[in-house]
Amino acid sequence: MKAFDIALKDLTRSFRSAFAIVFMFGVPLLVTGLFYVMFGNIASEGGFSLPKTKVVIANLDEGGPKFQVNPKNIPGGKKAETMGELVVSILQSEEMADLIEVALTDSAESARSAVDSQAAQVAIIIPADFSHQFADVDEEAFIEFYQDPTLTIGPAIIKAVLNRFLDGMSGVKIAVTVFLDEADESQRGLAGQVAQQYLKISLAENEDMEDELLETRNPSGGAQRKEEETQSLLLSIVGPIMGGMMVFYAFFTGASTAQSILREEEERTLPRLFTTPTPQAVILTGKLFSVFLTVCVQVVVLILAARFIFGIQWGEPKSASMMAAGIIFTASSFGIFINSFLKNTKQGGVLFGGVLTVTGMMGMIKIFAMNSPAAQTMGDAVSLLVPQGWAVRGLTQSMSGESPESIFLTLLVSLAWSAVFFVVGVWKFNRRYA
Amino acid sequence: MSDLPAIEALDLRKSFGENRAVQGVSFQVNRGEIFSLLGPNGAGKTTTISMLSCLLRPDDGDARVMGRSIRSDPSGVKSVLGVVPQEIALYEDLSARENLTFWGKMYDLRGSKLKARVDEVLEVIGLRDRANERVGKYSGGMKRRVNIGVALLHKPQVVYMDEPTVGIDPQSRRNILDNVVRLKNEGMTVLYTTHYMEEAQELSDHIGIMDHGKLIACGTNEELVKLVGQQTRIDLTLNAHVESVAAAWREIEGVSHVAAENGVATALVNDSNLALPHLFEAASRLSARITSVNIREPNLEAVFLHLTGRALRD
Structure with missing residues (x-):
């Protein structure tokens, strides 16, 4: 009970210090907030969207026999009497408006010269016999694709759109051919309806083309999910940063709270405690318990604050709890350990500036190297040399959705670090005050 | 049991490396009395009190507090x-009430009893109106009062006060001295250390004089003063040549125990009327200008001078 009273008193003192509050909660959240705003601005300013590709179309198609498409099956509902008009309608549809800026021209030469003069990036030339070629089961239909050779992404998208359209049309052509081969003489009159039906299916498949193309280009860029995906990407950057900040500052809190043992010695309240009928073991237990409690409050508050402020997902509740326990135990025991080597609080500045910063940065190398597979192996190895690294490892495991079973080993290693730190620290403090 | 002394120090010894801080100190404090340990800084008073409060383990010797040995029953002694330590030992970021409540718990007080005692002590130390202010905002005297209040929470049978009036204003000093007397009147035994002779004289039933880790005299004020007979103490503050003047005084008949310190030459004389002209003449001969003269009847300072050859000053 007295140990708890001592811990509660220390906890009260810690949380009455504005300096401590700022470093325990303010700085980690502020740094994460800065990253959040910075990456959030990039996303909202269009950093993840594509620039429009300027396309010049020379539709020379003169039409073909029996060609007729129901306008309600054509994007934009425009009437199309040739295959060339159908291609133009698709490229001019609202769905493609975010990707393509279309201009029409009368001749193939003017379309090509628009690309040569860099007025456009792509020229599409639909030949005069395009509909005829399409209608003839023995012919192949071609569209000329003329692009600025220095560009890749925009022309690739246009090419993909056209390929998809032409694949669909080929499917229609095959379906009609098979029908005509198999049908009786009396049924051949239905070929038009078969063609309409397959054309409808093929055009319907083109409606979500832009989303799929952007999906291929950038996993976060799908039109309907763009905002959600951007947010997800943002959190995948900010989440580990917040976690790293939490680990880094939890270790600082552990060390500075454990320093209260030395501070109380200097303030003479510790010797006074020893004159009360309270056993030394209880006093030291209370002091150590206060370190654990303070780090515990810090980690829990940061986890919850980051969840509600930034929407950071820490993983399954059980995994996240194990990850938090690993951080709390290693941070508090490490604080006790390093303080047990100090003679007074003046030495603490050097120690905090040196040992905690170096080990903290080593532990966070894993986070810095996350986006570089080459550096990640080395980063993992270096970070696991220090207790912070194991805390970060548990954190990343939990955030990436690993099961509690797979995090258990990391927690065990963290607890082993903690046990060693705790035993050495307590032994040295006991000797000091014996 | 009730005839046993409250405190009995038996040949206590403590060294820190080469420094023999306490060298065989023995004394006895009766129940319900105020016993003062008087001596200059570094005399060994605080080390003695630290051993008696089980904070330091003696190298040798033992002590009994209310019949309990500091060696074999330290937790019994502490209870x-x-x-009251020499330094302010409080949590400055907690209020006086929070400090008292915390320390009360350390003395095993709980619940309504603790709350009642905290209120009583706040009343005694005169800080009930400002009980909820943080101690860090208090004046030095107020902090001293809380520092004392902490030690009284559990109504101890014995109170140690280690120089509780150092560095405080006269009003707070008066308050503390009055409280010490009040504790005695309530039946507590007080072991009080000080280097202020007036405090020891005013408060104490018995006084022990310490110097260089040894208890060099012990008794009532009257008993100690008798050690120097009826000698009068004369202090002359000089502008220069204090050591030379003191040396000259040692040759004058009727003068004993001469000391020179901090620009003041001190002498114990049998008859001040006879000695003064000779003392003035020696100073004048050595071209030392006298800036003040102080003549005092026999007191503890004279005793200290008599026993150690040095003046008892801060």
Whole structure:
């Protein structure tokens, strides 16, 4: 009970210090907030969207026999009497408006010269016999694709759109051919309806083309999910940063709270405690318990604050709890350990500036190297040399959705670090005050 | 049991490396009395009190507090003790009430009893109106009062006060001295250390004089003063040549125990009327200008001078 009273008193003192509050909660959240705003601005300013590709179309198609498409099956509902008009309608549809800026021209030469003069990036030339070629089961239909050779992404998208359209049309052509081969003489009159039906299916498949193309280009860029995906990407950057900040500052809190043992010695309240009928073991237990409690409050508050402020997902509740326990135990025991080597609080500045910063940065190398597979192996190895690294490892495991079973080993290693730190620290403090 | 002394120090010894801080100190404090340990800084008073409060383990010797040995029953000793340390030992970021409540818990007080005692002590130290202010905002005297209040929470049978009036204003000093007398009147035994002779004279039933880790005299004020007979103490503050003047005084008949310190030459004389002209003449001969003269009847300072050859000053 007295140990708890001592811990509660220390906890009260810690949380009455504005300096401590700022470093325990303010700085980690502020740094994460800065990253959040910075990456959030990039996303909202269009950093993840594509620039429009300027396309010049020379539709020379003169039409073909029996060609007729129901306008309600054509994007934009425009009437199309040739295959060339159908291609133009698709490229001019609202769905493609975010990707393509279309201009029409009368001749193939003017379309090509628009690309040569860099007025456009792509020229599409639909030949005069395009509909005829399409209608003839023995012919192949071609569209000329003329692009600025220095560009890749925009022309690739246009090419993909056209390929998809032409694949669909080929499917229609095959379906009609098979029908005509198999049908009786009396049924051949239905070929038009078969063609309409397959054309409808093929055009319907083109409606979500832009989303799929952007999906291929950038996993976060799908039109309907763009905002959600951007947010997800943002959190995948900010989440580990917040976690790293939490680990880094939890270790600082552990060390500075454990320093209260030395501070109380200097303030003479510790010797006074020893004159009360309270056993030394209880006093030291209370002091150590206060370190654990303070780090515990810090980690829990940061986890919850980051969840509600930034929407950071820490993983399954059980995994996240194990990850938090690993951080709390290693941070508090490490604080006790390093303080047990100090003679007074003046030495603490050097120690905090040196040992905690170096080990903290080593532990966070894993986070810095996350986006570089080459550096990640080395980063993992270096970070696991220090207790912070194991805390970060548990954190990343939990955030990436690993099961509690797979995090258990990391927690065990963290607890082993903690046990060693705790035993050495307590032994040295006991000797000091014996 | 009730005839046993409250405190019995038996040949206590403590060294820190080469420094023999306490060298065989023995004394006895009766129940319900105020016993003062008087001596200059570094005399060994605080080390003695630290051993008696089980904070330091003696190298040799033992002590009994209310019949309990500091060696074999330290927790028993601590339960009957209230210790007022020389330095302010409080949590400055907690209020006076929070400090008292916390320390009360350390003395095993709980619940309504604790709350009642905290209120009583706040009343005694005169800080009930400002009980909820943080101690860090208090004046030095107020902090001293809380420092004392902490030691009284559990109504200890014995209270140690280690120089509780150092560096405070006269009003707070008066308050503390009055409280010490009040504790005695309530039946507590007080072991009080000081280097202020007036405090020891005013408060104490018995006084022990310490110097260089040894208890060099012990008794009532009257008993100690008798050690120097009826000698009068004369202090002359000089502008220069204090050491030379003191040396000259040692040759004058009727003068004993001469000391020179901090620009003041001190002498114990049998008859001040006879000695003064000779003392003035020696100073004048050595071209030392006298800036003040102080003549005092026999007191503890004279005793200290008599016993150690040095003046008892801060």
